[in-house]
Amino acid sequence: MELYYSFSVLIVLSAIFSYINERFLKLPSTIGVMVIALLVSLGLILTDKIFPHTFQEFSTFISSVDFTEVLMGAMLNFLLFAGAIHIRLSDLKEQKAPVMIFSTVSVIISTFAVGFMLFYILQWLHMGIPLIQCLLFGALISPTDPIAVLGILKQAGVPKSLETKVAGESLFNDGIAVVVFIIMLKLAQGEDVDLSFSSISMLLAKEALGGVALGLLLGYIASKTIGKIDNYKLEVLITLAVVMGGHLVASAMHMSGPLAMVAAGLVVGNYGRQFSLSEVSKDYLDKFWELIDEILNAILFLIIGFELIIITNIADYWLIGIICIAMVLFARLISIWLPVKIIPMKTKFNKATITILVWGGLRGGVSVALALSIDNDLNKDLLLSITYYVVLFSILVQGLTIGKLTSKARQIAGTETI
Numbered sequence: 001m002e003l004y005y006s007f008s009v010l011i012v013l014s015a016i017f018s019y020i021n022e023r024f025l026k027l028p029s030t031i032g033v034m035v036i037a038l039l040v041s042l043g044l045i046l047t048d049k050i051f052p053h054t055f056q057e058f059s060t061f062i063s064s065v066d067f068t069e070v071l072m073g074a075m076l077n078f079l080l081f082a083g084a085i086h087i088r089l090s091d092l093k094e095q096k097a098p099v100m101i102f103s104t105v106s107v108i109i110s111t112f113a114v115g116f117m118l119f120y121i122l123q124w125l126h127m128g129i130p131l132i133q134c135l136l137f138g139a140l141i142s143p144t145d146p147i148a149v150l151g152i153l154k155q156a157g158v159p160k161s162l163e164t165k166v167a168g169e170s171l172f173n174d175g176i177a178v179v180v181f182i183i184m185l186k187l188a189q190g191e192d193v194d195l196s197f198s199s200i201s202m203l204l205a206k207e208a209l210g211g212v213a214l215g216l217l218l219g220y221i222a223s224k225t226i227g228k229i230d231n232y233k234l235e236v237l238i239t240l241a242v243v244m245g246g247h248l249v250a251s252a253m254h255m256s257g258p259l260a261m262v263a264a265g266l267v268v269g270n271y272g273r274q275f276s277l278s279e280v281s282k283d284y285l286d287k288f289w290e291l292i293d294e295i296l297n298a299i300l301f302l303i304i305g306f307e308l309i310i311i312t313n314i315a316d317y318w319l320i321g322i323i324c325i326a327m328v329l330f331a332r333l334i335s336i337w338l339p340v341k342i343i344p345m346k347t348k349f350n351k352a353t354i355t356i357l358v359w360g361g362l363r364g365g366v367s368v369a370l371a372l373s374i375d376n377d378l379n380k381d382l383l384l385s386i387t388y389y390v391v392l393f394s395i396l397v398q399g400l401t402i403g404k405l406t407s408k409a410r411q412i413a414g415t416e417t418i
Contacts, residue, residue, distance in 0.1 A: 006065065013037075014298040028152060029294070030301045031399055037305020038392075044309060062306045068369040070303070075296050076147070076174075076366070077247045077261045081239070082293035083150040084171060084265025086286070091164045092266070097345045099168035102357075105343070106335035107142050107173050111180055113331035114138035121323055129379050136184040137383050140371055141328055141390055142335070143177035145364030146170040146258075147300060152362060152399040158406050162353065166360045174366065175208035175259040181370055188378050211256030212263045218246045219267025226268075227276035232284040235277070239268060239285065300365050301395075307368060307388065314385045321389030328390050333358045352409035360402050363394040 014033060021032025044055045092099065115138035119131045149170040153163050183200070186193045194200075222242045226235045242264050250257035273282060308314065314321075336357050340349045349357075371387040374380045 006061070009061065010299050010302060011295075014295070014302050017302060018298055028399070030148075030152070030297045031395060033298050034301040034305040034395060037302050038308060041306055041308040059309050062303075063310045065303060067303055067307065067365075068373045071300065071365050071369040074247075075300060077243050077257055078292055079147050079150075079296055079300075080171060080174075080258050080261040081243045081265040082289040082296075083146060083167070084262045085239075085269035085289055087164070087167065087171075087266060087269065089266060089270040091160065092168055095161060095164045095168055095347065097343075098165050098347055099172060101339045101343055101345070102165070102169040102336065103171075103173035104176050105339050106169075107177050108180065109338060110142035110331045110335040111135065111138040111184075113334050114141060114328060117327050117331065118324065121327065122320070125320060127320065127382070129382065130188070132184065132188045133378055133383065136181070136188050136374065136378070137371075137386065138331075139177065139181040139184045140383075141324075141363060141367050141387060142180075142331070143173045143366060144170040144361040145366045145394075146174065147297065147366070148362040148364030148395055148399065149360070152395075152402065153360065158356070158360065158402065161347075162356055162360075162406075165347075166357060169361075171262045172259065175211060175256040176204060177366075178256065178258075178370075179204055179207050185374065189375065206254065207256045208259055210253065211250060211259035214250055214253070214255055215246065215260035215263025215265075216267055218242050218249075218260065219264035220271070222264070222268055223272030223276045226272055226281075230278060230281070232278075232281040235281050236285055236288050239289070242268070304365055304368060304391070304395075311381075311385055311388055313381045314388060317382060317385040317389070320382075321386045324386045324390055325393045328363070329358065332361050336361075356402070356406055356409055359398055359405055362398055363391050365391075367391055 017033045017036040018029060020036055021027055021029060025032045025035065027035060044058065047054055048056075048059075112135065115131065115135035118137055119128075119134040122128050122134070144166070146167075150167055153167060158166070179200075183193055183195075183203075219242070222238050226238055229235065243261060246260050246264060247257045250260045277285065333354075336354055340354065367387050368384075368391055371380075371384045374383055
């Protein structure tokens with residue numbers, strides 16, 4: 001009953017906020033919901049200061065929502081499958097080198113760039129914390145968020161090739177980012193971690209490659225099964241089983257559930273679409289997963305907005321929060337520029353392309369969820385607060401301006417292709 005109550009409250013608020021945005025704000029749906037949730041959160045905080053404990057029950061409800069478990073354990077799998085099912089493999093193949101490099105090498109470069117910069121900046125501000133905790137922040141803030149990226153790029157008018165680079169990177173970088181985060185978290189907790197190349201390689205292989213292999217297998221089995229029937233209701237049910245059952249299998253085998261869902265979505269959305277689905281089934285499957293994507297995105301960004309209520313000391317870290325926004329953008333620039341200059345790739349990157357890749361690398365719910373999972377004795381208040389500043393700027397400022405930046409970049413480049 002408690003789960004039903006919580007889900008009901010989130011659905012009702014999502015519907016109300018989405019309606020208000022559609023009627024009055026006219027912002028992209030996910031951003032609009034988050035903006036309204038933020039304004040409501042600020043209103044509740046101010047009201048509580050004047051009339052203490054007025055909204056205590058609502059604050060308790062928000063605090064009771066385990067955002068890390070809700071996002072990383074459930075919603076992320078649905079959202080990644082829904083995003084991957086609409087990506088064409090032909091587009092992804094054309095951009096395979098940038099996608100692979102940005103989702104691996106760039107994440108590691110950004111992790112260490114952010115970590116070391118934060119360490120020295122905090123020393124300068126007399127707020128010093130151990131270097132390993134700074135690297136922990138670097139690990140959680142470096143991956144671009146697939147949910148934020150996929151949701152916002154759809155409406156931004158970004159060229160197809162560039163959209164594929166950014167979307168592909170965001171879909172695949174979770175695997176290595178989570179492994180790096182887990183290693184940093186264990187080191188910060190004082191656990192003995194084997195940092196040898198062979199050990200880390202095996203961990204990455206099992207987590208990332210194992211997840212992809214599992215997803216490919218599940219997607220192929222689902223596609224073959226769907227090809228033997230002609231019942232769109234059952235076909236949709238099979239894809240649901242892939243997501244929910246696949247997550248359980250991935251968790252039991254200690255493989256990356258997100259990567260498994262991306263791989264499964266790509267197989268069903270391409271191989272299954274071409275050889276197994278009728279036109280009617282394609283239409284119903286697309287509409288079903290678009291609806292799931294829309295509903296879960298609304299709930300997710302609603303929760304992100306309301307997280308402000310439980311980050312009690314966020315005002316104490318406004319200066320370092322603002323500095324971190326610039327710092328993370330600079331690290332993003334380094335992590336894109338270095339591989340582009342050093343690693344040979346068929347795709348050519350001009351200044352306009354690099355600028356949009358940097359500005360379009362949005363951070364979102366995944367970073368907040370990872371920050372919430374940090375132990376309290378590891379300066380969680382500081383790391384969570386600066387994460388929230390970066391995520392808010394990323395979604396509200398970068399997300400709302402990426403379309404205009406793309407148009408301006410096209411004009412400067414003097415071409416329609418960036």
